[in-house]
Amino acid sequence: MAACTSQHALISVKPRCASASFSSDRRAGNVRFVSTTSCCPSSRKLGLVCASNSQSSVIEPAKLPSSPESGSNPKKSSEAALILIRHGESLWNEKNLFTGCVDVPLTPKGVNEAIEAGKRICNIPVDVIYTSSLIRAQMTAMLAMMQHRRKKVPIIVHKESERAHQWSQVYSEETKKQSIPVITAWQLNERMYGELQGLNKQETADLFGKEQVHEWRRSYDIPPPNGESLEMCAERAVSYFKEQIIPQLVSGKHVMIAAHGNSLRSIIMHLDKLTSQEVISLELSTGIPMLYIFKEGKFIRRGSPAGPSEAGVYAYTKSVLKIHQ
Numbered sequence: 001m002a003a004c005t006s007q008h009a010l011i012s013v014k015p016r017c018a019s020a021s022f023s024s025d026r027r028a029g030n031v032r033f034v035s036t037t038s039c040c041p042s043s044r045k046l047g048l049v050c051a052s053n054s055q056s057s058v059i060e061p062a063k064l065p066s067s068p069e070s071g072s073n074p075k076k077s078s079e080a081a082l083i084l085i086r087h088g089e090s091l092w093n094e095k096n097l098f099t100g101c102v103d104v105p106l107t108p109k110g111v112n113e114a115i116e117a118g119k120r121i122c123n124i125p126v127d128v129i130y131t132s133s134l135i136r137a138q139m140t141a142m143l144a145m146m147q148h149r150r151k152k153v154p155i156i157v158h159k160e161s162e163r164a165h166q167w168s169q170v171y172s173e174e175t176k177k178q179s180i181p182v183i184t185a186w187q188l189n190e191r192m193y194g195e196l197q198g199l200n201k202q203e204t205a206d207l208f209g210k211e212q213v214h215e216w217r218r219s220y221d222i223p224p225p226n227g228e229s230l231e232m233c234a235e236r237a238v239s240y241f242k243e244q245i246i247p248q249l250v251s252g253k254h255v256m257i258a259a260h261g262n263s264l265r266s267i268i269m270h271l272d273k274l275t276s277q278e279v280i281s282l283e284l285s286t287g288i289p290m291l292y293i294f295k296e297g298k299f300i301r302r303g304s305p306a307g308p309s310e311a312g313v314y315a316y317t318k319s320v321l322k323i324h325q
């Protein structure tokens with residue numbers, strides 16, 4: 001897939017208003033968030049500009065307004081982009097082991113997934129990044145941001161002690177402008193899988209039965225032995241999202257969250273108001289970014305951004321567009 005280049009950034013097309021695969025999946029009772037390519041009818045109301053789509057007729061390159069950096073006062077955006085991304089494949093995903101809060105790194109495939117994800121979001125503005133405290137999510141965020149067109153430097157914020165905070169200070173305003181704070185939070189960690197951590201998923205199903213393991217993995221309120229249920233995971237992850245991340249979006253900051261299959265399932269359940277029944281079939285693929293637009297206190301799901309040269313649709317509202325260079 002080509003690197004991120006501006007000519008792919010935005011091409012205005014007649015919004016193709018296919019129903020989002022997510023909603024059709026919901027009808028089919030199969031809520032699967034893999035790569036939703038939709039530019040729904042509300043796009044027109046929101047003034048969305050949809051990116052290139054192989055099936056849509058390209059009308060003309062969108063006129064990108066001058067960027068804030070070009071001297072114009074950056075107008076505080078009334079909308080903000082929220083990108084959610086599950087970490088790339090980890091070494092224990094590859095071995096099909098329950099991972100939970102065990103801190104394992106990415107595989108080479110997971111590294112590539114993070115890089116490809118970065119190309120898909122390379123034109124979407126990011127002002128602050130949140131990750132869990134686990135290395136697989138942090139690696140994913142850093143690798144993805146290496147592909148970003150703005151080339152700002154993601155810097156992990158250290159506040160674990162006064163000394164850590166003091167010793168990691170940056171003393172140049174210009175340098176700060178060229179960096180993006182990365183905030184790590186244990187509340188965004190993967191659900192703690194209790195006594196399943198380190199066990200092989202297939203062997204566990206053979207031992208306890210497929211249905212029991214599916215119930216532990218995907219139900220809302222049934223925890224694995226001495227582990228967290230999705231509900232318990234949501235109590236920390238969604239609370240953190242509401243208390244720490246939503247205020248950033250309200251202030252117009254564009255946010256990326258790099259986290260885990262279940263901590264993100266709990267957040268998406270909140271954003272999309274999924275029932276405890278619907279969330280059972282919500283699965284997140286590794287390394288697939290998902291875009292929401294936060295506007296007037298509401299979250300508009302925009303699906304998975306297409307890569308710079310990939311068929312598919314991603315959409316910006318006009319004011320998010322203004323952030324673009």
Ligand SMILES: O=C(O)[C@H](O)COP(=O)(O)O
Nearest residue numbers: 097098099100190217261
């Ligand atoms: O923690 C793990 O094992 C994986 O990251 C997610 O596991 P799951 O797909 O069984 O929820």
